[in-house]
Amino acid sequence: xxxxxxxxxxxxxxxxxxxxxxxxxxxxxxxxxxxxxxxxxxxxxxxxxxxxxxxxxxxxxxxxxxxxxxxxxxxxxxxxxxxxxxxxxxxxxxxxxxxxxxxxxxxxxxxxxxxxxxxxxxxxxxxxxxxxxxxxxxxxxxxxxxxxxxxxxxxxxxxxxxxxxxxxxxxxxxxx
Numbered sequence: 100x101x102x103x104x105x106x107x108x109x110x111x112x113x114x115x116x117x118x119x120x121x122x123x124x125x126x127x128x129x130x131x132x133x134x135x136x137x138x139x140x141x142x143x144x145x146x147x148x149x150x151x152x153x154x155x156x157x158x159x160x161x162x163x164x165x166x167x168x169x170x171x172x173x174x175x176x177x178x179x180x181x182x183x184x185x186x187x188x189x190x191x192x193x194x195x196x197x198x199x200x201x202x203x204x205x206x207x208x209x210x211x212x213x214x215x216x217x218x219x220x221x222x223x224x225x226x227x228x229x230x231x232x233x234x235x236x237x238x239x240x241x242x243x244x245x246x247x248x249x250x251x252x253x254x255x256x257x258x259x260x261x262x263x264x265x266x267x268x269x270x271x272x273x274x275x
Contacts, residue, residue: 116158116244123153123162123194127185130166134174141179141225149187155194156268161241165249168234169198169261176259177202178225193247193267199260205253213251214239238263 131145138145155162173183177200186197203225205213213235242249245265253259 118156118158120154120156121159123155123187124149130170134170138174143174143177144182146184153187153189157245157265165238165241168238173198173200193264195264197260197262201258204255204257205259210251210253
């Protein structure tokens with residue numbers, strides 16, 4: 100429901116893009132706290148690897164939505180006793196985040212259309228969790244607003260790794 104509301108606000112121009120400086124690692128820790136219980140219900144272990152502090156300039160609610168969707172999808176498509184890794188690092192110009200699971204994987208033909216509005220794709224999770232297919236579309240739109248990129252690498256039966264990369268400063272976003 101939250102994705103649907105955010106999608107609607109974004110499509111009607113009512114969502115303001117407002118980059119601010121914040122610590123990405125703290126936001127990832129918040130997501131871990133938020134989803135730790137849900138992951139625990141499936142005995143999924145969450146591993147995090149990132150610097151103690153990673154300051155970025157971005158729209159925090161949008162980045163939060165991106166992380167929320169990627170982590171909840173990873174939980175949804177990972178079997179009980181599985182693992183999810185969240186890795187973040189930065190260079191001088193950008194930050195790259197990866198949310199990887201050892202879940203069911205995504206067929207190659209589906210990977211090509213995951214981020215396309217014209218080809219909405221949704222499937223049930225390993226515990227029959229349902230979704231709308233809007234989460235990844237919203238991620239793509241929010242990444243595009245930051246002048247970043249998002250992609251997936253996946254192998255059936257072995258899991259998926261979703262990556263996104265954002266410029267470290269809004270100057271790169273606003274003047275490109």
